[in-house]
Amino acid sequence: MRAAFVIFKRDFLTTVLSPLFFIICALCGFLWTYLFLRSVYQFEQQSAIAMQLGQVANLHQQVVMGHLSSTHIILLLAIPLLTMRSLAEEKKNRTYDLLLTSPISSTDIAIGKYFACFGAVLLLLLLSALYPLGLGLVADLAAGPFMTAYLAMILLSGLYTAVGVFTSACTSSSLLSGFLAIVFNLIILFSGQLSGLSDHPLMSEVLKQISVTIHLQSLFSGTIEVKSLVFFTTVIGFFVFLSQRMVEASRWR
Amino acid sequence: MIVVRDLVKDYGDRRAIHSLNFSVEKGEIVGFLGPNGAGKSTTMKIITGFMAPTSGEVLVAGDDVFENPIKVKSRIGYLPELPPVYGDMRVGDYLKFVAELKNLSNIKSAIGEALDKTSLHEVEGRLIQNLSKGFRQRVGIAQALLGNPEILILDEPTVGLDPKQVSEVRRLIQSLRGHHTMILSTHILTEVQATCEKVIIINQGKIVAQDTLSGLSTKMVKQERVVNLSYRRGSDLQQKLTSQNFVKTVVPMGDHLLQVTVEDSDDAIEGLARVVVESGAGLLELTSEKYSLEDIFIELTQSGGLS
Structure with a gap:
């Protein structure tokens, strides 16, 4: 674990200090600012109408949830950009030789690499959380649902990061790794849609449960279910394990 | 110190090395000589545990490279064909990172020593990507020397260096004589004559000769x-x-x-x-x-x- 921390430290610093990370943050910030301000403006209009009808508009449902779904789409594309270089670049620059001939295990490499990327992704997520938090200063924001929603986002980003690190472990081309990660992420996101394809009740239930959508919905609605936590941690663990196997396998080719 | 037995490596259908057998005693400097593509780098990669052989075994101080990888790797300093350096790091930070990977106890003095030996003090604070090829190669050598490993495996250590640096590196290798067991590969013959005690000549994945320099000359007279x-x-x-x-x-x-x-x-x-x-x-x-x-x-x- 000590070696994993050494790798984490170096990788995290190089990732967050790289121009790529700044560009991603700037682009995401630009998109979020535009989308968030637009949804606040729409909420303002809708709440005026709702008040005339004697109803109360829901800030969490309309603004925070809208912000989260745009964050989700942005992260789906931004995380592969952050993770694509993780191991692919090492292979290309031949620094992989250094890692594989140092007295450290492939588990250390996989875990260090994963958490370095995850740390950078968390910073990006923190940037996205600034918008609703800022809104919370001037408006009455429900703290509970907000926190469970962000827990869901953290778990989801953790999953996308694990997928990205795995695809990066598979190839020495950053571009291919990023592209593969986006494809994998889309498959994970839409596998829930396939549940309707099967007539068999068991099969359909399995497909539903392995999709992130159903687990996200329960967390977004403010319910922390153990099965969702288990789902996310298992899938993350599975992909980190696969990355470790890929690192180990590179010795055998 | 290093025993290689019946080592075979296939890359797909192509057999890169055919059952190599040799051993290196403690403190010896062995030159690994052969034309391009002879299998020098492949053999070195297997000894360092970077890749696994198709069959055969490598024992380093009695331990199998693939059964006790961490123990064996902590004994070896390795310079690959291309220096394994991160362009976006400073020389000092890079050496610190490698020292931490090697889990050295006294990192600061280990780095100082490696910088001294490779005379890199003047570029310690510079980004590696801005260094010339020769300096990068020296950073690679410094990385291998960190922590004074018992065994040094240097894959073409003088490639890309100017004549002055080449003689400096040779002098460095000479000065390390006796402190380390060394294997260095090269296709430059004068380098072997200048530095090595024993030569292993390898061609198309097979050992064609292994002897001391004088032994080889007498045999061939x-x-x-x-x-x-x-x-x-x-x-x-x-x-x-x-x-x-x-x-x-x-x-x-x-x-x-x-x-x-x-x-x-x-x-x-x-x-x-x-x-x-x-x-x-x-x-x-x-x-x-x-x-x-x-x-x-x-x-x-x-x-x-x-x-």
Whole structure:
């Protein structure tokens, strides 16, 4: 674990200090600012109408949830950009030789690499959380649902990061790794849609449960279910394990 | 210290190395010599645990590289073909990172020592991507030296260096003699002559010779010696020499230059000199060609290639 921390430290610093990370943050910030301000403006209009009808508009449902779904789409594309270089670049620059001939295990490499990327992704997520938090200063924001929603986002980003690190472990081309990660992420996101394809009740239930959508919905609605936590941690663990196997396998080719 | 037994490595259908067997004793400096693509780097990668052999085993100080990888790797300092450096790090930070990976106890002094040996102090604070190829190679060497590993495996350590740096690196390797067991690969023959005690010549994945430098030369000595003669005047020297019984052939190499093949004995050389001096040709130069490592190398790798 000590070696994993050494790798984490170096990788995290190089990732967050790289121009790529700044560009991603700037682009995401630009998109979020535009989308968030637009949804606040729409909420303002809708709440005026709702008040005339004697109803109360829901800030969490309309603004925070809208912000989260745009964050989700942005992260789906931004995380592969952050993770694509993780191991692919090492292979290309031949620094992989250094890692594989140092007295450290492939588990250390996989875990260090994963958490370095995850740390950078968390910073990006923190940037996205600034918008609703800022809104919370001037408006009455429900703290509970907000926190469970962000827990869901953290778990989801953790999953996308694990997928990205795995695809990066598979190839020495950053571009291919990023592209593969986006494809994998889309498959994970839409596998829930396939549940309707099967007539068999068991099969359909399995497909539903392995999709992130159903687990996200329960967390977004403010319910922390153990099965969702288990789902996310298992899938993350599975992909980190696969990355470790890929690192180990590179010795055998 | 290092024992390699029946090592085989296949890349798909292509067999890169065919059952290599050799051993390196503690404190020895072994030169790994061979033409491009002979399997030098592959062998080194297997010894360092970077890749696994198809079959066979490597023992480092009694431990199998693939059964005790961490123990073995902590004993080895390795410089791959291309220095494994991160362009976006500073030299000092990079060495610190490697020292931490190697889990060294006194990182600061280890880095200082490695910087001293490779004289890199002046570039310690610079980004590696801005350094010249030679400096990067030296950073790679410094990385391998960190923590004074018992075994140093250097894959073509002088590639990309200017002549001054080449001699510096050779001097560095000389100075490490006795402290480390070393394997260094190269296709530059003078490098082996300058630094190594033992040579393993490898061609097309097979060992074609392994011996000490002097052992190799004695093995390869033929029953004749080649002498180059340069003289001032006279045109009948060639006939005079041909008539001597110890002279085998005389080949004119140019104006007043002859290449004479004589029997391999000091008497023959002495006799040759006497004949030339007595003929009054005005001897300017008489040099006996030594059978160099280069000749051995070419002979071995060519005959290996034909078989």
